[in-house]
Amino acid sequence: MHTELETAVLLDQATPQTKLFNKQPLQDKPVYTRSVKQVIKDKLDAMSTQKWELDQENAFFVGDLGEVYRQHLRWKALLPRIEPFFAVKSNPDPMVVKLLASLGIGFDCASKSEIQQVLSSGVESSRIIYANPCKQASFIRFAAQNNVARMTFDNAEELYKIKKLYPNAELLVRILTDDSKSLCQLGLKFGAPLDTVKDLLQTAKELNLNVVGVSFHVGSGCLDENSFADAVVRARWAFDQGEAMGFKFNMLDVGGGFPSGDVTDGITFEKIAAVLGPAVDAMFPSDVRVIAEPGRYYVASAFTVCTHVIGRRTVVTEENETQYMYYVNDGMYGSFNCILFDHQVVHPKVLSRGGNLTFDDKNDDIAINGDERTFNSSIWGPTCDSIDCLAKEANLPVLNDGDWIYWENMGAYTICAASKFNGFKQPEVIYTNTFE
Numbered sequence: 001m002h003t004e005l006e007t008a009v010l011l012d013q014a015t016p017q018t019k020l021f022n023k024q025p026l027q028d029k030p031v032y033t034r035s036v037k038q039v040i041k042d043k044l045d046a047m048s049t050q051k052w053e054l055d056q057e058n059a060f061f062v063g064d065l066g067e068v069y070r071q072h073l074r075w076k077a078l079l080p081r082i083e084p085f086f087a088v089k090s091n092p093d094p095m096v097v098k099l100l101a102s103l104g105i106g107f108d109c110a111s112k113s114e115i116q117q118v119l120s121s122g123v124e125s126s127r128i129i130y131a132n133p134c135k136q137a138s139f140i141r142f143a144a145q146n147n148v149a150r151m152t153f154d155n156a157e158e159l160y161k162i163k164k165l166y167p168n169a170e171l172l173v174r175i176l177t178d179d180s181k182s183l184c185q186l187g188l189k190f191g192a193p194l195d196t197v198k199d200l201l202q203t204a205k206e207l208n209l210n211v212v213g214v215s216f217h218v219g220s221g222c223l224d225e226n227s228f229a230d231a232v233v234r235a236r237w238a239f240d241q242g243e244a245m246g247f248k249f250n251m252l253d254v255g256g257g258f259p260s261g262d263v264t265d266g267i268t269f270e271k272i273a274a275v276l277g278p279a280v281d282a283m284f285p286s287d288v289r290v291i292a293e294p295g296r297y298y299v300a301s302a303f304t305v306c307t308h309v310i311g312r313r314t315v316v317t318e319e320n321e322t323q324y325m326y327y328v329n330d331g332m333y334g335s336f337n338c339i340l341f342d343h344q345v346v347h348p349k350v351l352s353r354g355g356n357l358t359f360d361d362k363n364d365d366i367a368i369n370g371d372e373r374t375f376n377s378s379i380w381g382p383t384c385d386s387i388d389c390l391a392k393e394a395n396l397p398v399l400n401d402g403d404w405i406y407w408e409n410m411g412a413y414t415i416c417a418a419s420k421f422n423g424f425k426q427p428e429v430i431y432t433n434t435f436e
């Protein structure tokens with residue numbers, strides 16, 4: 001007997017593809033059941049037999065939907081009370097959205113087109129939160145037309161707009177929290193300081209608007225689990241203000257900020273869950289519905305990008321040291337925009353040299369033979385701009401044109417913010433499911 005979650009990713013042994021979508025059979029693309037390494041190998045092998053195919057050396061992603069599912073199970077096990085609403089902005093990949101839709105989770109949308117994508121994946125409007133405190137008027141009208149009632153605000157101007165366009169919306173006041181321990185400090189832009197909350201709620205009351213709860217975001221890439229506990233205390237205070245004014249608050253939204261699935265030391269999901277779960281239970285009775293907006297957590301570790309070495313320059317320094325500059329076919333203006341916008345540090349690994357696959361699931365270091373000489377190297381994207389540098393210092397064996405470099409943990413805030421600057425295409429995604 002399978003649980004609902006298990007049936008959503010039940011393997012169909014009869015076909016090479018995985019039946020991931022029990023509620024929506026529509027699969028735009030094949031989903032393999034091979035290891036990430038095998039998928040990459042098959043892709044590279046297929047290329048070498050199609051020498052003259054246009055675009056054959058393009059960079060490509062492997063998206064492991066099984067890893068997304070493993071992260072989901074981990075969430076359910078460690079934070080069972082808190083319902084995840086996946087932050088679509090982190091990776092609106094259609095197959096990821098369809099998988100999560102089929103698992104029955106909710107979605108945090110930032111715009112009309114994200115709402116459209118989620119609705120068209122078969123998600124009911126009640127499973128969406130429009131979590132952008134400053135919304136375009138026409139997008140609010142769209143939300144109203146589609147009964148996407150739950151939305152956040154953090155300023156009085158937004159309340160007047162909502163009063164005009166969607167007076168029955170169910171509002172959550174987004175409060176400011178301490179995000180000083182996070183890589184991306186969203187509080188610079190959003191969040192009502194606590195000393196403004198009473199006035200905001202008073203305005204909502206006068207406008208006869210329906211405020212149903214409180215939301216916060218401790219910042220993306222949060223490095224201190226105590227930020228969550230501190231934010232829960234602030235949210236409790238805001239709840240008390242609302243209840244004192246006669247609002248019936250029934251929802252707490254603890255936002256995003258959870259780490260990628262590959263994080264095993266430092267600030268882990270386990271550490272956050274051990275602080276956040278008990279803090280919520282201690283301060284909020286069980287009739288308060290608690291949701292979260294994890295983005296990076298679900299997708300970062302599920303995507304690997306493979307880049308082709310399209311050029312090399314040899315540099316001899318004044319100290320007579322030989323160094324190499326490698327040029328690859330995805331860069332800062334493409335998937336690696338995460339270096340600039342998301343403060344990510346990316347790690348190059350050698351994927352294939354001279355046609356030999358050197359990808360190693362367990363190898364944390366570059367794939368080199370024991371005593372082979374390595375060189376101080378830098379890796380650059382394909383555009384003509386010098387900001388387009390992916391790694392200033394990497395210790396690599398000598399690579400040649402035609403070799404491949406791969407980069408893991410590339411699933412969050414990467415493809416979705418990529419441009420086509422200089423005419424470079426966004427890499428295709430090949431899907432697999434390694435869940436067993």
Ligand SMILES: Cc1ncc(COP(=O)(O)O)c(C=O)c1O
Nearest residue numbers: 087220256257258293294295296
């Ligand atoms: C409103 C909101 N919710 C959720 C997220 C997702 O955050 P994370 O990827 O850190 O979980 C973001 C990220 O910017 C956000 O702005």
